[in-house]
Amino acid sequence: MNAIEESRVNTTVIDEIISRHKGKPGELLTVMEEIQEASEYKFLDDDAMEYLSSSIKVPLSQIYGVATFYSFFNLKPQGKNSIIVCRGTACHTKGSKILLDDLSLLPGCKEAFDSGESSFTTEDKLITVKTVACFGQCALAPVVAVNGVIYSNVTSEQIKKLLQNLKEDNKDENLRLS
Amino acid sequence: MGEGQKMSTSHLLKRADFIFKSDNDWEDVLKKNLNRTANELINELISSELKGRGGAGFPTGLKWKISSEIKADEKFVICNADEGEPGTFKDREILSRVPFKVLTAIAVCAYVIGAKKGFIYLRGEYFFLKDNLQSAIDEFERYCRKIGFDFSISIFMGSGAYICGEETALFESMEGKRGEPRNKPPFPSSSGYMNKPTVINNVETLAHTYTIFKYGSKRFYDLGVQFSRGTKLFSVSGDTPKPGIYELELGMSLVDFVEEFGDDDTKAVQVGGASGFLVPRKRFPETTIGFQGRLVGISLPTGGSMMLFNSSRSMYNVLDNYLNFFAEESCGQCTPCRVGCQQLLKGIKAVKRGEKNAAYLDKLLKLAETMTYTAKCGLGQSVANSFSSIVENFREEMIY
Numbered sequence: 349m350n351a352i353e354e355s356r357v358n359t360t361v362i363d364e365i366i367s368r369h370k371g372k373p374g375e376l377l378t379v380m381e382e383i384q385e386a387s388e389y390k391f392l393d394d395d396a397m398e399y400l401s402s403s404i405k406v407p408l409s410q411i412y413g414v415a416t417f418y419s420f421f422n423l424k425p426q427g428k429n430s431i432i433v434c435r436g437t438a439c440h441t442k443g444s445k446i447l448l449d450d451l452s453l454l455p456g457c458k459e460a461f462d463s464g465e466s467s468f469t470t471e472d473k474l475i476t477v478k479t480v481a482c483f484g485q486c487a488l489a490p491v492v493a494v495n496g497v498i499y500s501n502v503t504s505e506q507i508k509k510l511l512q513n514l515k516e517d518n519k520d521e522n523l524r525l526s
Numbered sequence: 527m528g529e530g531q532k533m534s535t536s537h538l539l540k541r542a543d544f545i546f547k548s549d550n551d552w553e554d555v556l557k558k559n560l561n562r563t564a565n566e567l568i569n570e571l572i573s574s575e576l577k578g579r580g581g582a583g584f585p586t587g588l589k590w591k592i593s594s595e596i597k598a599d600e601k602f603v604i605c606n607a608d609e610g611e612p613g614t615f616k617d618r619e620i621l622s623r624v625p626f627k628v629l630t631a632i633a634v635c636a637y638v639i640g641a642k643k644g645f646i647y648l649r650g651e652y653f654f655l656k657d658n659l660q661s662a663i664d665e666f667e668r669y670c671r672k673i674g675f676d677f678s679i680s681i682f683m684g685s686g687a688y689i690c691g692e693e694t695a696l697f698e699s700m701e702g703k704r705g706e707p708r709n710k711p712p713f714p715s716s717s718g719y720m721n722k723p724t725v726i727n728n729v730e731t732l733a734h735t736y737t738i739f740k741y742g743s744k745r746f747y748d749l750g751v752q753f754s755r756g757t758k759l760f761s762v763s764g765d766t767p768k769p770g771i772y773e774l775e776l777g778m779s780l781v782d783f784v785e786e787f788g789d790d791d792t793k794a795v796q797v798g799g800a801s802g803f804l805v806p807r808k809r810f811p812e813t814t815i816g817f818q819g820r821l822v823g824i825s826l827p828t829g830g831s832m833m834l835f836n837s838s839r840s841m842y843n844v845l846d847n848y849l850n851f852f853a854e855e856s857c858g859q860c861t862p863c864r865v866g867c868q869q870l871l872k873g874i875k876a877v878k879r880g881e882k883n884a885a886y887l888d889k890l891l892k893l894a895e896t897m898t899y900t901a902k903c904g905l906g907q908s909v910a911n912s913f914s915s916i917v918e919n920f921r922e923e924m925i926y
Contacts, residue, residue, distance in 0.1 A: 373700070373701060373702070373720060374682070374699075374700045374701050374702040375702060376702030376703075377685055377699065377702050381683075381685065410703070413704050414702070414703065414704055417687060417704040417705060417857070418650075418684075418685035418686050418687050418705070419650075419685070419686035419687065420650050420685035420686040421685065435847070435850075435851075436612040436613065436851075437612045437613055437764075437796070437799075437800065437833060437844060437847050437848065437851075438612070438613055438763040438764055438769075438833060440843070440844075440847045441764050441765065441833075441835070441839065441844075466854070480651060480686075481610065481612065481688055481851055481854065481855060482610060482611070482612040482613070482614075482651075483651055484609055484610075484614065484615040484617075484618045484649070484651065484652065485615060485618075486612070486613050486614075486615055486761060486763035486764075486769070486831075486833075487615065487761070487762070487763050487769035487770045487771070488769075489763060489769075496653070496654075498654065
């Protein structure tokens with residue numbers, strides 16, 4: 349936890365982000381997105397939200413309300429690599445549940461999803477597994493996004509190989525699903 | 527097309543190619559139409575009988591007309607690209623393949639209503655479209671400056687909430703708030719984004735207005751059937767040998783559709799995504815795809831999602847998937863939807879596990895109907911569409 353506490357977004361960074369968007373309508377979402385992006389573990393920590401609240405004079409409740417409303421915002425530290433499985437109906441029909449089950453073999457993952465969590469991060473912060481309602485790529489189902497790149501017609505074998513590659517070493521070329 | 531004697535066909539599937547036709551004449555179309563009067567353009571749209579392609583089907587010409595007649599210091603045009611309905615992916619394809627048609631349409635709309643600013647509300651999950659779209663906008667704005675048309679367009683990225691496709695929730699989100707739908711009225715045409723008159727149209731609707739402004743309303747009106755004029759993009763997925771996007775004339779019968787896209791084992795088709803209707807095989811002949819108003823048979827509107835299921839699919843699993851989706855995406859503002867979605871999900875699980883008897887399904891159907899009448903926005907109101915059509919037609923699959 350210490351490394352994560354130390355990684356919190358610097359207030360000068362927050363000030364800079366705020367001043368860049370000041371006065372624009374709807375700035376709150378953009379500012380929050382950029383603060384999250386600026387954090388090492390891609391999440392909004394309590395201190396950052398409190399600081400933002402007092403700086404822009406928006407009640408913390410509203411900021412927290414926004415952060416919990418949109419699936420884009422994370423309130424927990426995220427892993428270095430993200431794997432997002434589409435759970436849309438077309439993907440479901442084409443077996444996305446099986447892919448999710450493969451990923452659930454990561455220790456603790458199954459329990460997290462079973463208890464209603466929508467995302468799971470491994471303890472070593474290497475991998476975050478998430479689901480999305482629909483990627484809009486239904487003709488290519490099932491689809492999985494790995495670090496922002498969307499892959500289509502994904503098979504169980506590919507997912508298993510991906511996990512294997514992640515475990516063994518962590519070079520980016522091994523993250524491609526092929 | 528199959529030649530077999532499967533079922534009698536009323537008329538065959540009619541394909542069209544307007545939207546994705548790659549004609550590089552947007553500059554001419556824009557210039558030509560900016561030289562016409564606002565009234566001429568509105569009348570062109572009204573006589574085309576184009577209805578909104580996002581699923582709700584409001585007459586587009588009327589929408590523009592209302593906003594154009596209201597006096598305000600500021601007005602906005604918003605292109606709704608928050609395409610989140612599971613099984614729909616046409617807007618993504620339009621924006622990546624023919625962005626200039628959409629931009630031109632946004633600009634013409636701005637000219638008609640007197641707006642200086644347009645937005646594209648792009649779904650957060652479509653982050654991969656953003657860079658290309660932005661360069662298209664840059665080029666488009668350069669041309670607008672060149673011809674002396676004062677107009678700019680910005681992309682607003684969504685942050686991952688299905689409900690923000692609902693127009694008033696979308697405004698809330700653009701204003702930096704939780705995307706919770708507003709009460710209507712007032713409608714966006716008079717009070718939308720920042721409480722200013724706003725025309726908000728789906729990506730595909732705008733792309734069709736381009737077709738109309740280019741070829742004239744008659745060309746569009748002559749396609750389709752009464753009450754459902756023109757063409758529509760369909761996102762075909764599920765158990766089909768040829769998933770993808772197809773532009774077809776409205777008013778086709780589901781029999782023809784399934785003959786073209788089915789795998790000879792189609793048991794049901796979900797028309798309109800999770801918030802749409804499931805049509806079982808026995809209802810294919812009497813069902814057509816288009817807006818309501820037909821005198822005979824059932825006419826189903828759709829945002830374009832057509833998902834086919836074959837006999838290997840459990841409709842219980844499909845419904846479970848939909849209800850999980852709704853329970854997750856309900857914004858939580860109104861009780862019927864927030865609690866209703868969860869109770870429906872819990873209910874079908876209990877019946878499946880045998881903890882509740884089959885008659886409990888009737889209670890759930892009543893609950894779904896109640897949601898239709900009491901939920902605040904289209905999300906909660908439409909849960910009953912898929913719920914009731916699946917439970918009523920595949921009751922045995924819910925139980926055993």
